[in-house]
Amino acid sequence: MTARVAVLGLGAMGLPMATALAGTFDVVGFDVAPERVALAVEAGATGATSVADACRGTDVAVVGVRDGAQLDALVLGEGGVADSLPAGAVVVVTSTVGEAAVRAVADALAARGIRCVDAPVSGGPVRAGTGDLLIMVGADDEALAAARPVLDALSSSLTVVGGIGAGQQLKTVNQLLCGIHTAAASEALALAHRLGLDLDACIEVLSQGAAASFMFADRGPRIAAQLRGETPPLRSRLDVIGKDMGIVGDLARQLKVATPVAAAAEQLYRTVAAAGLDASDDSVVATMLAKEPTW
Template sequence: MAKDWKVGFIGLGIMGRSMSRNIYRAGFPVTVWNRTPSKMEEAVKWGALTASSPKEVAQNCNLIITMVGDTPDVREVIEGENGVLSGARPGSVLIDMSTISPDATREIAARAAERGVAMLDAPVSGGDIGARNGTLSIMVGGDAEVLEKVRPVLEAMGKSIVHCGPVGAGQTVKACNQILCGLNLLGMVEAFAFAKKAGVDLEKMLQVTTQGAGGSWALSNLGPRIAKGDLAPGFSVRFQQKDLRIVLQEAERMELPLLGTAVVQQLLRSVQAYGGNDDGTHALIRVMEQLGNVSITPKE
């Protein structure tokens, strides 16, 4: 059934525009919708069809993927008046690849099931680089049999596809991923400040540490950007803060202290206070520069 999927893709942001194109390149017909219509023009150039609403996407597709910003956005495009569930046919599959609350995911999945639509939550990690290269890590919650049916579509976007458990489990694992991302980010900018203050060449520091026990995805992919002064977003402060908010809300519900995560969230709030909401998360380096009174990134 792999090639029988007619894929609808909702959300053409930094991640979604590349993910949808990779699905098309894998041989699946793709229909797109985006809240800002101009973003659909690029998709038309590579072969996508367009729809006037999420409802129309669902009416014309049997596999609908959503990749939007936050829990309210997901609810709007799925449960809204012209949302996916108002047009989806029984037997269709809905995959939400956004990062949202696990509780909200379970609620939406229950509503989908009432209409005969199976839902998977499948948030991703890997940033804009992984989205472009089709090498995302995809963590999936939901029915394992449904996952196997749609796996060929997911394989067009990611190299690691792991079934994490029932609906909501994908979002829970994504929360774990964001905890690690935040703390790796903090470790990276502290290492940069330490090296710079001590007079060590940043490129040489990176050459060694990316290959050692302290290496991380952040260090390998964002470290070189910091060294060049490139703070453009692969994943923005705005969305990292949204993800950390979800993490801390879930932690509060479980009465679980997450001290490091809370610190990172507050430091990123300082980035936001200085106008860096839409910069990449590695703009945390600016806060480190202020705290340490050290110039790290090249200035224009």
């Protein structure tokens, strides 16, 4: 029998994940934005009008939210996942929300006989749509076995690192590097822009040498578009990378680990957000860096 999978949250990552899963599973999608549900239906999913509707008779619920507050509301709020999923089902948390948030949700779900897998993903929307994600998993053996077919369909690289919370821990380390690399790519191309260099040529050359990184290759074209005064597609919101770097900073302070470069990157994102650009693609950082001083 084909498993029924609910994808709850059809944002930048949730929609392509629903698309990737729709070819293999009976997928139902829900989002607070009806237009996102319509896109999921176009991709082969069934649309739901509420969380309860999506969870009815569901075996696996894949959750994609922006932060811990949204996770708590979606899963533990009235009429949410915990109220709606049948006992024995499993919730897969794919978002970067921090260890404490996923542990609290997992404990609440366990009290209702619902299992949980801590499975933050990395790779971006394009790779999500082709089942090519890196997934860092924290779960017990029983929960992992129940979710494994779905996780395998979404990933090309899946690593089990421990129990609930361990996936979030490793993803926090991952995001430390992603946040720094994105800030560095913005600085490098802002400098190239002010020098009058051809940005497309810079991206092509730098992507082949020691300066190459996934984040540079992924963000570079959008950064170049921003610096040329164009509006690139919105794929990675500034407030999301800022939130992730906040999780990095909180964990580093808790453990008393010095992370001065990550702290500088976090402050850069906060500075750009304070200019009212929270909802912009995070490539917008370069435009702030490249501005000529007024003094």
